[in-house]
Amino acid sequence: MPRRYDPERRQRIIDAAIRVVGEKGLAGLSHRTVAAEADVPLGSTTYHFATLDDLLVAALRQANEGFAKVLTARGGLSSPHADLPTELAALLGEWLAGDRTGVELEYELYLAALRRPALRPVAAEWADDAAALLSHRTDPRTARALVALMDGICLQVLLTDTPYDEEYARETLSRLIPGAAGG
Amino acid sequence: MPRRYDPERRQRIIDAAIRVVGEKGLAGLSHRTVAAEADVPLGSTTYHFATLDDLLVAALRQANEGFAKVLTARGGLSSPHADLPTELAALLGEWLAGDRTGVELEYELYLAALRRPALRPVAAEWADDAAALLSHRTDPRTARALVALMDGICLQVLLTDTPYDEEYARETLSRLIPGAAGG
């Protein structure tokens, strides 16, 4: 087989890795499965990413960027007119509504950091970025708490097959806002 | 090697599985590693637990029970005299303070439910049990929110290597209590 000229290969491998994790989970990720999904030979994946951790870091970072885009795309977060808890609850609803693959992927990569120290800095980046975005609308302390509660709510929904209750999310999130009466 | 009479073997295998996950993570769990840790032949683990999922369910359930014991052992949760957020923040602090192995194990097993439907019911049990315990002190809606926020705070600590800030936890938890001014 002749050599292919393929300048985008590295990127295509990352995309393939994200698809593989989305479809088969982290446990299904290997140099070989990625190679097959990206339609490149085995040696190519090991060339661009010496270890699976390297590949995971790249994938997680890219997934984070995707989520950040979704977040900033919703103008509500920067506009001071909209009610913040309402906006956040709606955002979660949107995120959890469609194909669960995206959410599960994000959380699976995120949670992999629990055991893979190499991923910790990327996970920290994500939490920091999210808190920073929210900091435009509230104090940093509250922002962190909002992110934590959103994480917790998402996990409960994902892990227990409970349907997402947007009104519940909105109300409990609003309790975290200082000076708000809630409801 | 002669046959050993070993009525507790099944239990010992579960204990070994918990140790293995604690030390090497979920990815390090296999029939063989458990067999080695429990000091039983390979065939014995497959006899008692046909699939790894079966073993994980047993391990997760046992870990849950351990945590529930810790939770109920703290009298503060049932006594109406102590301040609930203070108690919960202290509990988290205690849990996160010592050897992280226990916490990581619990979360790793818990989060494995994200991809393993067989574990979902057990994960749901845990969330329900925790919420039920808290329901003695507050309404169910608030109880669920408290659990969610605690989960989120724990994750932030575990995933980002941020030190646990008990005062922060106490204050944000208290914001979720209806009618409380916080602080």
Added chain:
DNA sequence: CGGTGATGTGTACGCTCGTACACATGGGAT
């Protein structure tokens, strides 16, 4: 006391894995 099925033991098969390595090729620097 005798039989038997639950329990324990050892081994083998076929698979996928990470890794390593030798070799091919051609874009871009010179």
Added chain:
DNA sequence: ATCCCATGTGTACGAGCGTACACATCACCG
């Protein structure tokens, strides 16, 4: 035009895996 090394390709190796199976043993039931 030439060369070189970043990039691409194919293959092999040893290790660990889940699973299956044949056989051993002995606690317990009748």
